Amino acid sequence: xxxxxxxxxxxxxxxxxxxxxxxxxxxxxxxxxxxxxxxxxxxxxxxxxxxxxxxxxxxxxxxxxxxxxxxxxxxx
Numbered sequence: 001x002x003x004x005x006x007x008x009x010x011x012x013x014x015x016x017x018x019x020x021x022x023x024x025x026x027x028x029x030x031x032x033x034x035x036x037x038x039x040x041x042x043x044x045x046x047x048x049x050x051x052x053x054x055x056x057x058x059x060x061x062x063x064x065x066x067x068x069x070x071x072x073x074x075x076x
Contacts, residue, residue, distance in 0.1 A: 039063040
């Protein structure tokens with residue numbers, strides 16, 4: 001005779017875990033936004049439609065290197 005386990009009742013919930021660095025405060029990874037405010041402002045000035053994948057990629061590159069794409073406009 002074959003028996004199978006059938007779960008009844010509520011589904012088990014996932015735990016909300018916050019990762020802490022050595023200092024004890026919440027890490028930047030858990031705060032949500034990875035793009036710096038200067039990068040967002042630069043992307044809004046540079047691209048016609050800011051909330052796009054391409055603009056977000058460029059904004060994150062700008063945060064890592066503020067000289068990213070400097071002088072790209074107007075050079076011939």
